[in-house]
Amino acid sequence: MPVGRSVTSPRRIGVAIAWIALLLALAGLVRRELIVGNDLRSFMPPARSAEQKLLLDEIGDGPASRLLLLALGGAPPERLARLSHDLVAALHRDDRFSESLNGETDLTALDPKLLPYRYLLSPTLDHAAFDAAYLRAQLEQRMADLGSPAADLLKPLLASDPTLETLVLAERWTPARTPPLREGVWFSAHDEALLLVQTRAAAFDPVAQHDAISALQAAFAALPDAAGAHLEISGPGYFGDIVSTHTRAEAEWLSAIGLLGFAALLLLAYRSVAVLALVVLPIASGAIAGLAATALAFPAVHGITLAFGFTLLGVAQEYPIRVFSHRRAGASIEASVGGVWPLLRLAIVSACIAYLAFFASGVTGLQQLAVFTITGLLVAGAATRWLLPVTLPLQFVDVETAPWLERVRRALDALPRPRWLPWLVLGVALAMLALAPAPFWQNDLAALTPVPPALLKREGELRAALGAPDVRYLLVLDGADDEQLLVLSERLEPQAEKWKSSGLVDDVDLPSRWLPSITTQRARQAKLPDRAALEAALADAQRELPFRSGLFAPFVADIESARTLTPLTPRAFAASPLGARLQAMLTRRDGRSVALATLGGVHDADRLALAIGAAGIDGGHAGLLDLKTASESLVASYRERIGRALGAALLLLAAAVALAFRDVRRAWHVIAPMSLATLLALAVLRACGVSLSLFHLVALTLAAGLGLHYALFFERRTDSVAEERRTLHATLICVGSALLVFGLLATSTLPVLRAIGLTVALGVGFHFCLSTQMARPRS
Amino acid sequence: MLKTPLILDGALHYGGRDELGKSVAQPYVETTAISAGKVEVRRSGKPVQRFSLERAPELQALLTAFSALLGGDAATLALYYRIDAQQDGARFTLTLTPQRADLARHLADVVVDGSGAEPRCFAFRQTDGDSSVMLLGPLAAIALPQPLTAPAVSALCRSAAP
Numbered sequence: 001m002p003v004g005r006s007v008t009s010p011r012r013i014g015v016a017i018a019w020i021a022l023l024l025a026l027a028g029l030v031r032r033e034l035i036v037g038n039d040l041r042s043f044m045p046p047a048r049s050a051e052q053k054l055l056l057d058e059i060g061d062g063p064a065s066r067l068l069l070l071a072l073g074g075a076p077p078e079r080l081a082r083l084s085h086d087l088v089a090a091l092h093r094d095d096r097f098s099e100s101l102n103g104e105t106d107l108t109a110l111d112p113k114l115l116p117y118r119y120l121l122s123p124t125l126d127h128a129a130f131d132a133a134y135l136r137a138q139l140e141q142r143m144a145d146l147g148s149p150a151a152d153l154l155k156p157l158l159a160s161d162p163t164l165e166t167l168v169l170a171e172r173w174t175p176a177r178t179p180p181l182r183e184g185v186w187f188s189a190h191d192e193a194l195l196l197v198q199t200r201a202a203a204f205d206p207v208a209q210h211d212a213i214s215a216l217q218a219a220f221a222a223l224p225d226a227a228g229a230h231l232e233i234s235g236p237g238y239f240g241d242i243v244s245t246h247t248r249a250e251a252e253w254l255s256a257i258g259l260l261g262f263a264a265l266l267l268l269a270y271r272s273v274a275v276l277a278l279v280v281l282p283i284a285s286g287a288i289a290g291l292a293a294t295a296l297a298f299p300a301v302h303g304i305t306l307a308f309g310f311t312l313l314g315v316a317q318e319y320p321i322r323v324f325s326h327r328r329a330g331a332s333i334e335a336s337v338g339g340v341w342p343l344l345r346l347a348i349v350s351a352c353i354a355y356l357a358f359f360a361s362g363v364t365g366l367q368q369l370a371v372f373t374i375t376g377l378l379v380a381g382a383a384t385r386w387l388l389p390v391t392l393p394l395q396f397v398d399v400e401t402a403p404w405l406e407r408v409r410r411a412l413d414a415l416p417r418p419r420w421l422p423w424l425v426l427g428v429a430l431a432m433l434a435l436a437p438a439p440f441w442q443n444d445l446a447a448l449t450p451v452p453p454a455l456l457k458r459e460g461e462l463r464a465a466l467g468a469p470d471v472r473y474l475l476v477l478d479g480a481d482d483e484q485l486l487v488l489s490e491r492l493e494p495q496a497e498k499w500k501s502s503g504l505v506d507d508v509d510l511p512s513r514w515l516p517s518i519t520t521q522r523a524r525q526a527k528l529p530d531r532a533a534l535e536a537a538l539a540d541a542q543r544e545l546p547f548r549s550g551l552f553a554p555f556v557a558d559i560e561s562a563r564t565l566t567p568l569t570p571r572a573f574a575a576s577p578l579g580a581r582l583q584a585m586l587t588r589r590d591g592r593s594v595a596l597a598t599l600g601g602v603h604d605a606d607r608l609a610l611a612i613g614a615a616g617i618d619g620g621h622a623g624l625l626d627l628k629t630a631s632e633s634l635v636a637s638y639r640e641r642i643g644r645a646l647g648a649a650l651l652l653l654a655a656a657v658a659l660a661f662r663d664v665r666r667a668w669h670v671i672a673p674m675s676l677a678t679l680l681a682l683a684v685l686r687a688c689g690v691s692l693s694l695f696h697l698v699a700l701t702l703a704a705g706l707g708l709h710y711a712l713f714f715e716r717r718t719d720s721v722a723e724e725r726r727t728l729h730a731t732l733i734c735v736g737s738a739l740l741v742f743g744l745l746a747t748s749t750l751p752v753l754r755a756i757g758l759t760v761a762l763g764v765g766f767h768f769c770l771s772t773q774m775a776r777p778r779s
Numbered sequence: 780m781l782k783t784p785l786i787l788d789g790a791l792h793y794g795g796r797d798e799l800g801k802s803v804a805q806p807y808v809e810t811t812a813i814s815a816g817k818v819e820v821r822r823s824g825k826p827v828q829r830f831s832l833e834r835a836p837e838l839q840a841l842l843t844a845f846s847a848l849l850g851g852d853a854a855t856l857a858l859y860y861r862i863d864a865q866q867d868g869a870r871f872t873l874t875l876t877p878q879r880a881d882l883a884r885h886l887a888d889v890v891v892d893g894s895g896a897e898p899r900c901f902a903f904r905q906t907d908g909d910s911s912v913m914l915l916g917p918l919a920a921i922a923l924p925q926p927l928t929a930p931a932v933s934a935l936c937r938s939a940a941p
Contacts, residue, residue: 144807144822147785147911155885155907158780546781 009394016278016391023284030291035300065203065471065627066098068216068235069462070195075229077191081183083225084193090219091197096212098584099198103178103186111576118165119528119562120521123172130163130529130559135541138163143545160554172513173578177467177506177600188465192232196466199237206244209237234459236471239451247750254748254757258741265740269733270324274393279324282388283316286380293375294368301372302365308698309372311756315351315705316380318734319344320388322713325730326723329398333389339723341385343712348381350656351705354649361645363638400725409721409728417773422676425770429676429683436686441639442693443632450751467507469598472628473605475508475612477595479620482570482586485593486517488620495615504608506601514573514582521567528563531556596625639694646701650675653708670711673774677766678704684762695755703763706738710767714775731768738764783927785911793849799842813842848875848891849898860889869894872937892936900936912936 072080072087084102091100119125128134142162145154157166179186179194186194197216201208213233220231266276290309294301322344327336355377358370399405462468477492479485489512496508516524529537534556542549570586573579585595602608609624658667678700685696713727738760745757788805794814802810808823820828847855856862859882860875873891877883883906890902901913912932924931 140807141822141825143785144803144809146781146909147787147803147807148809148811148820151885151903151905151911155780155905155909546783546785548780548782551780 012391012393015387016281019281019285019387019391023281023288026288026292030288030295034291034295065236066199066201067468067471068197068199068213068233068238069459069466069468070197070216071188071232071234071462072193072195073191073230073232075225077182077187077193079225080187080191080193080229081185083220083223083229084185084195086223086225087195087220087231090223091216094215094219096200096208096215097197098200099581100195101197102193102195103181104184111578114568114573114576115166116558116562117565117568118161118169119559120524120565120567121516122165122168122524123516124163124165124168125524125527126520129527130534130537132537132540135162135537139541139545139547143547159551160558162552162555175467175507175509175600179465179467186466188462194462194466196468201237203236203240206240210241210245213238213241232458234455234462239455239459242455243451247752250748250750251745251753254744254753255741258744261740261744262737265733265737269399269729271397272393272395275324278388278391279317279320281391282320282380282383283313285383285387286313286316286376286378289379290372290376294372297371298364298368301368305365305368305372309369309376311698311702312355312369312373312705313376313380314702314738314760315709316377316384317737318706318709318730319348319380319384321733321737322709322730323384323388323392325399325733326726327392327396327398328722328726329401333392337385337389340713343716344381344384346657346660347709347712348377350653350660351708352377353656354653357645357648357652360648361641363641366642366645398726399729400722402729405725405729408732409725412728412772412776415772417778422672422770422774425676425680429680432683432687433679436683436689438686438689438691440686440692441636442691443636443639444628467600469507469509469600470602472626473599473602473608474625474627475510475597475599476623476625477511477597477620478589479593482593483518484620485586485595486512486515486570487519488622489513489595489597490517490520492615492622495611499608499611504602504604504611505599506603507599509585509598509600511582511585511595511597514578514585515568515570518567518569525563525565525567528559530563531560534559635694639697642694642697646697649701650704657708657712666715669715669775670708673711673770674704674707674767676774677707677763677770680766680770681759681763684766685759690755693755695752696759699756699759700763703760703767706734706760706764707767707771709734710771711775714771715777717777735764735768780907780909786923786927786932787911787913789913791849791913791915793846795850797846799846799849813846848873870937890933890936900932902933902936 070087072083075083085104088100088102088104091097139162142154142158142164145151154164157164179188181187188194199209199212201212203209216233217231220226263276266279267273287310290313291301291306294305294309322340323337326340327333328339352374355370355373358366358373361367477485477488479488489510492508492510493512496510499505499508512520538552538556542552568579570579570582574583585597587594587596599608605624605626609626612622612624615622654667654671657670658664661667661670681700681703682692685692690696710731713731716727718724718727742757742760742764745753746761748754748757786806787803789801789803792800792802794800797813797815799813800811810821812819818828818830843855843859847853847859853862856875859879860877863874863876865872865874871893873893875889875891877886877888885906887904887906890900890904891898892900892902897916899915899918901915902910903912904910910929914936918935921935924935
């Protein structure tokens with residue numbers, strides 16, 4: 001027997017075990033070293049304009065999109081109020097949350113250390129002076145207040161603050177719309193306690209969001225009174241979390257069934273358990289090597305790179321199948337593998353050359369994808385060529401002896417192969433593309449991972465009840481420094497009132513709402529009267545009014561100390577809770593100060609954008625940032641790049657094949673069915689009303705890679721019918737397994753899985769049919 | 780806080796379960812209208828203040844009780860106050876002591892003097908010793924005792940109907 005000349009069965013098993021051990025060790029190492037980023041920015045084209053740069057920094061990171069909306073229910077209001085209070089206290093201690101509000105924060109309690117600052121922070125002195133006439137009018141008001149049922153609320157403030165600046169400030173700092181208070185906390189009309197929580201993690205970061213949401217749920221469950229009550233969470237971060245969890249669960253479930261079917265198919269085809277164990281080793285080697293190379297070359301790898309990379313690497317699953325099916329009875333493994341290796345090598349090398357096109361894209365994510373895929377394909381191919389043969393069991397069945405295979409081969413040969421058929425297919429495909437109803441591209445990536453409508457509706461209700469800011473629009477201000485930014489913000493204040501009164505927007509949270517510029521604070525300070533003048537004015541104002549003399553001494557003292565205060569800067573203000581809120585709005589970018597102000601209830605974005613755009617000052621400007629449009633335009637420009645890269649890849653592929661064959665006619669027989677099948681799959685998708693996304697493009701690329709194999713092997717000249725049967729066997733197993741795995745994904749309820757599954761399954765079917773028609777040599 | 784009790788001259792309008800109007804003519808001009816949970820306060824030369832009753836739970840409790848008193852709804856009144864009633868012929872005195880802690884923090888009691896079915900004085904006494912008294916109907920028209928002190932006003936409220 002010539003088989004297995006020097007390598008015995010136990011040694012083969014030993015090599016296989018060593019291989020597996022090496023893979024496990026490498027996998028452990030990669031797992032430790034690999035940093036998976038979820039930052040969408042690395043997958044976006046480099047920003048060119050300042051606006052784009054800002055968007056890339058803020059996409060999914062805007063303050064409004066980091067808000068979680070909470071509703072507590074299922075218990076009497078008093079208990080819910082207590083739970084709301086305790087939950088906020090618990091979240092304040094947790095670093096994952098930057099803000100937790102339930103209506104309790106007492107805005108009248110300006111940090112006591114900052115109390116004298118009220119005269120610098122309140123706008124009262126902009127239009128009034130603390131003279132006898134003004135104080136007289138104020139004291140008359142206070143007398144009326146004392147006669148009203150609200151007297152109790154105002155009495156504690158009266159002596160130190162007869163002009164009620166603390167209330168003016170509280171009113172200024174109250175959001176335009178907040179839920180009514182019950183038992184001191186926010187409640188909805190349906191007896192639920194409402195809360196607003198802001199996570200530090202960005203909404204697009206599903207890992208960190210999942211962590212924060214789990215922490216939130218655990219904090220609620222740990223409250224002593226939580227039994228029976230329930231916590232409802234809503235908001236973009238939560239949706240991202242449940243959608244990705246749901247997608248992963250369904251993908252894993254469908255893949256598990258697919259893998260079981262794949263295993264059954266292999267057992268049926270090769271009748272060997274060893275084959276089942278060995279078939280995964282080349283692709284696993286490729287994947288781990290790809291990960292290692294990417295981890296070495298880049299500081300962090302994006303989750304999407306991995307998802308797309310693993311999809312594209314699916315091509316490598318065919319390599320071992322080609323080796324298994326082409327083993328010949330009576331020939332050594334070396335001789336059998338050597339027979340198919342030139343074609344396999346051609347397929348691998350041309351695919352790698354094609355993916356080089358991704359390098360030229362200039363997008364980090366795509367370059368990572370190229371490193372991962374090229375390394376993966378090369379290693380999987382090398383493992384198939386040099387490692388797999390020394391581990392294969394010596395006992396095997398030559399597949400060509402199966403009678404059914406000969407029947408299939410004869411049936412295929414008997415099929416008519418009219419030369420006009422490909423041209424007809426081309427015509428039909430072009431017609432379908434031209435007449436397709438839906439828009440060509442789907443720019444809204446969220447449409448592929450949709451949030452259930454019931455959850456969105458509920459979010460809308462909670463957002464309205466809480467008066468929570470809009471997640472789509474932000475007002476962007478920038479200035480040379482914080483002071484210029486605040487001056488700009490103050491200029492915008494009267495404009496913002498106009499926007500509100502003309503119904504463009506419900507609320508604008510400008511930074512100067514929280515802290516006036518130093519210029520303004522100084523101007524107000526200059527208008528504060530000295531002690532003698534104030535005491536004289538007060539005595540005059542109090543005449544004939546029933547207030548006790550000396551009652552307002554604390555007021556006089558506060559004004560006296562306010563006269564010498566150093567104006568507050570955002571940095572100094574940040575130590576107090578209100579200042580922290582302001583600080584969260586401000587960032588430094590390229591040496592300039594930038595503020596992102598949230599907007600509540602945007603009703604007419606176009607007119608608002610125009611109004612805001614017209615409101616800039618010297619050295620500072622304001623703009624409306626539409627996160628949805630902006631991110632869609634980024635997705636479009638990214639997709640344009642990936643589309644161009646794929647087009648270039650196809651050309652490189654054709655050139656590589658033609659060069660290898662040194663025969664344009666033979667190259668045409670391989671490239672033509674592959675290109676036509678890709679076009680046909682695209683046309684059928686479009687005719688079914690599918691708008692294309694990145695996921696479709698990547699799936700089409702995988703299908704094209706598989707189709708290249710079918711065409712290459714069918715085109716192979718051989719004078720042996722037995723070898724033809726082996727080729728047919730390998731191709732049928734490959735097509736069958738791809739249809740099984742991706743056909744299952746196509747049944748998914750989730751659009752993103754359906755997009756990949758349906759596209760690959762359709763593509764594989766067309767590639768197979770057109771290859772049998774166009775690539776096989778005519779006898 | 781104040782040297783003398785605050786004397787308000789004006790009118791109360793009770794328009795049903797959750798409608799209450801108060802207009803003050805002296806010493807300042809103010810009208811307050813509460814309707815369906817919304818409060819509107821108008822003062823001369825000032826923009827109208829509007830707010831939801833729900834924003835001020837203490838105010839809501841006070842006005843619910845007030846409304847219950849004018850509407851003769853003893854059950855609702857008893858939710859908020861302990862009621863001591865004294866009857867002397869046609870005259871009556873109701874002393875309302877707040878039951879709920881949030882009300883009792885500032886309000887010591889409300890004394891309502893009246894004759895027949897008509898309330899004539901509302902005296903709000905606060906925990907810090909200040910008080911405000913509202914004279915209604917015929918009492919509002921007569922000359923006030925001098926010097927104006929709390930006991931003098933109280934005696935006026937309890938005097939025989941003029």
